[in-house]
Amino acid sequence: MPIRISNGHEFIIKINSVSGSGGGYDGSTRHGKIEFPEYDSFLSGSGDRGCEIVGDLVERMQVGIWSKKRGDTYAQLPYRMIEVKSVDDRFEPIESNEELAEFNGRWSVDFDSSSDLAVGEFLVNENQIASGTFMTTTGDYRYLAGRVDGNLMRLSTFDGAHAFLFHARMQDDGTIEGDFWSGNWYHDTWTATRDDDATLPDAFEQTVIADEDALDDMVFKNLQGEPTRVLDVLDESNAPARIIEIFGTWCPNCSDAGRELVSLREQYGDDLAVVGLAFEITEDFDRSVQQVTRHHEHIGTDWPILIAGLSDKKKASEALPVLDKVRSYPTLIFLDRNNEVQAVYSGFSGPATGDAYTKQRERFEELIESMID
Numbered sequence: 001m002p003i004r005i006s007n008g009h010e011f012i013i014k015i016n017s018v019s020g021s022g023g024g025y026d027g028s029t030r031h032g033k034i035e036f037p038e039y040d041s042f043l044s045g046s047g048d049r050g051c052e053i054v055g056d057l058v059e060r061m062q063v064g065i066w067s068k069k070r071g072d073t074y075a076q077l078p079y080r081m082i083e084v085k086s087v088d089d090r091f092e093p094i095e096s097n098e099e100l101a102e103f104n105g106r107w108s109v110d111f112d113s114s115s116d117l118a119v120g121e122f123l124v125n126e127n128q129i130a131s132g133t134f135m136t137t138t139g140d141y142r143y144l145a146g147r148v149d150g151n152l153m154r155l156s157t158f159d160g161a162h163a164f165l166f167h168a169r170m171q172d173d174g175t176i177e178g179d180f181w182s183g184n185w186y187h188d189t190w191t192a193t194r195d196d197d198a199t200l201p202d203a204f205e206q207t208v209i210a211d212e213d214a215l216d217d218m219v220f221k222n223l224q225g226e227p228t229r230v231l232d233v234l235d236e237s238n239a240p241a242r243i244i245e246i247f248g249t250w251c252p253n254c255s256d257a258g259r260e261l262v263s264l265r266e267q268y269g270d271d272l273a274v275v276g277l278a279f280e281i282t283e284d285f286d287r288s289v290q291q292v293t294r295h296h297e298h299i300g301t302d303w304p305i306l307i308a309g310l311s312d313k314k315k316a317s318e319a320l321p322v323l324d325k326v327r328s329y330p331t332l333i334f335l336d337r338n339n340e341v342q343a344v345y346s347g348f349s350g351p352a353t354g355d356a357y358t359k360q361r362e363r364f365e366e367l368i369e370s371m372i373d
Contacts, residue, residue, distance in 0.1 A: 003034060006087040007157045008131040008145035010352070032064075036160025038298035039250060040069035040291060043079065066163065068183070069250075072282055077163060077183050088129045088145070096150025100128070101170035103153045108195040109134060111180070113188045119198045121354070122155075124148050130155060133352040134166075137200055138328035139253035143352045161252045168192070204363070206346040207327055214322040215339060220277060220306035223289050230275055231339050233304050237273035241371040244333040245276040245303075246326065248311045249295040256350035257330040258299040264364060265302070271372045276305035279316050279329065336371045343367055 005012040034043040045064025062081050067074045084090060102124075109118040114136070122132035128148045132155065134141040141164060146155035151170040156163075168178040176192035218230040234242045245261060247254035261274055278295075280288040288307045295301070309319045316326040323331070328347040335341055345364075349356040 005158065005160075006145070007143040007159060008352070010143040010159075012159060038255070038291075038294045039159075039161040039252075041160050042067055045079075045081075068161070069281065070185075075183060075185055088127075089147070090145055090156065091147050091154050093128075093147070094149040094152065096152070098150030098152075100148060101151040101153070103130065103148055103168065103170065103176075105194060106196050106198050107176065107192040108198040109190055109192045111136075111188055111190045116201070117198075118190075119200055120192055122153070124153070135200055135349060135353055135356060137203070137206060137347055139330075139347045140350050140353050140356075142252055142256070142350055159252055161250060203346050203349075203360075204343050207331060207344045208324050209322060209341050209344065210324040211321050212341055214320075215341075218320070218322065220308045220319075221285070222304065222306055223292060225285065228304075228306055230277070230306065233275045233306075234273055234335065234339060237270070238337075239271055239273035240337040241268065241272045241368045242335040242337070242339070243272070243274045244335065245274055246279065246308075246316070246320070246329065246331040246333070247276060248279050248281070248329050249291040250281050250311065251329045253348050253350060254330045255295075255299055257332070257348040258295070258301055260348070260361065260364070262300050262302075264368065267365075268368060268372070272368060274301075274303040276301070276303060277308040277320075278305055279308050279311045279319075281311050283310060334367055334371070342371060 032045050036042060043064055043066050045062060064079060066077045066079055068077075082092070103122045104124050105122065107120040107122070109120045111118060116137045118134050118136040120132065120134050122130060124130045130146045130148050130153055131144065133144050142157060142159065144155040144157050144164070144166065146153065146166075153166075153168040153170075155166040155168070158164075163183050165181045166178060168176045171177055174194060176190075178190045178192065180188045180190060215231060219227050220230070222228045230244065234244075243261065245257070247257065265272055265274065276292075278288060278292050280291060282288070285307060292305050292307070296305070309315055311329070313326050317323065320326060322333075322341075323344065330348050332345040333341060334343040334345070349360050351357050
């Protein structure tokens with residue numbers, strides 16, 4: 001039975017099942033399961049009440065556990081399903097004597113855990129339904145959805161890889177104080193000031209080439225376990241424009257970037273070559289190959305991918321001395337037909353960022369076409 005997961009304007013369709021005896025986390029003999037194999041996570045539920053319209057699977061998914069691979073173990077987060085009037089009403093209203101605060105617009109955001117400012121864009125309609133995202137130097141928080149009650153805005157997303165919750169409280173001076181939770185294992189606080197001109201640093205100027213000669217020595221295992229030189233893979237293509245994709249299969253921003261590269265490959269054909277360097281969450285090679293294969297199917301990629309190491313940014317930087325450091329996943333290195341680096345792009349602004357996403361595509365096209373000409 002297909003189930004649609006909604007995050008604002010994003011819809012994720014999953015084909016799911018009701019399992020047989022044994023295996024419910026609460027000892028039940030029959031449970032439902034919604035799988036996200038591309039992110040090595042799943043929802044496993046066993047409920048006693050359900051929705052007659054949708055049927056037995058939703059009945060069995062009323063309560064349960066979300067399990068997500070983190071390092072060598074699975075992190076687990078209990079969940080409970082509630083009935084809502086529409087896909088937009090993801091939070092129960094809160095009665096408030098406070099005047100409805102104005103969250104619409106663009107904000108300069110300061111997360112306590114980061115030294116770099118972020119940008120928030122929020123839209124609230126006449127029914128108090130909110131949507132938006134946060135853009136950071138490492139990527140965006142993708143599609144967020146929620147509502148406003150009084151001086152409180154709540155936004156959240158669940159995409160199989162992440163369960164994010166944001167609380168934003170409007171202050172008397174027009175600034176925002178907020179909280180951010182990722183699963184039940186991470187919490188951060190943040191503040192925001194309205195700023196229609198808030199921008200991020202240029203993603204083409206954050207990461208620089210430290211040692212271009214190091215490209216010659218970049219060798220990682222292919223999916224068959226064979227040591228493979230990165231530049232040899234690119235040279236086999238004879239393409240005038242080339243991209244080294246630094247990514248992880250665990251990363252939804254990388255999935256967005258991967259889809260963009262698929263689209264660019266469709267546009268430029270044999271004139272554009274891509275090779276992926278996967279930095280995964282464990283050192284289990286077979287597990288990494290499995291996740292990369294799932295990523296291929298999930299994104300629709302057709303280019304070679306090499307297993308490059310652990311997702312830890314310090315270790316990734318050591319594995320890639322060509323760069324001054326790995327700041328974000330994804331990072332894209334653009335090379336010409338002579339394998340000379342033309343640009344490095346850190347992070348990715350996904351489709352939830354609107355104009356930023358469109359302008360990013362235009363800059364990619366301009367750069368690629370300059371190498372093809």
